[in-house]
Amino acid sequence: MGAYDVNGNLYVRTLKRGLLQVKDQKLMASDITPGNLIFSSPDGERKKFLVGMSDNRIFIHENNDFRELTLKDQSF
Numbered sequence: 688m689g690a691y692d693v694n695g696n697l698y699v700r701t702l703k704r705g706l707l708q709v710k711d712q713k714l715m716a717s718d719i720t721p722g723n724l725i726f727s728s729p730d731g732e733r734k735k736f737l738v739g740m741s742d743n744r745i746f747i748h749e750n751n752d753f754r755e756l757t758l759k760d761q762s763f
Contacts, residue, residue, distance in 0.1 A: 689725075691726070693748050694733070694748055
């Protein structure tokens with residue numbers, strides 16, 4: 688459970704419904720599909736976000752697009 692800001696969009700992780708996005712004061716299906724969000728960390732200018740998922744994948748979120756990072760020691 689938790690709340691996350693990804694480039695100005697608010698997401699919440701729930702026990703029963705998984706990851707949801709808050710839009711127009713309503714909980715909607717998330718537009719983030721690769722696993723459950725576990726962290727989101729912005730760069731200094733809040734233009735790019737490092738996003739970690741529970742399925743051990745890491746993404747850069749920029750311009751409403753997710754780009755997966757391939758880590759050398761991903762199994763670690």
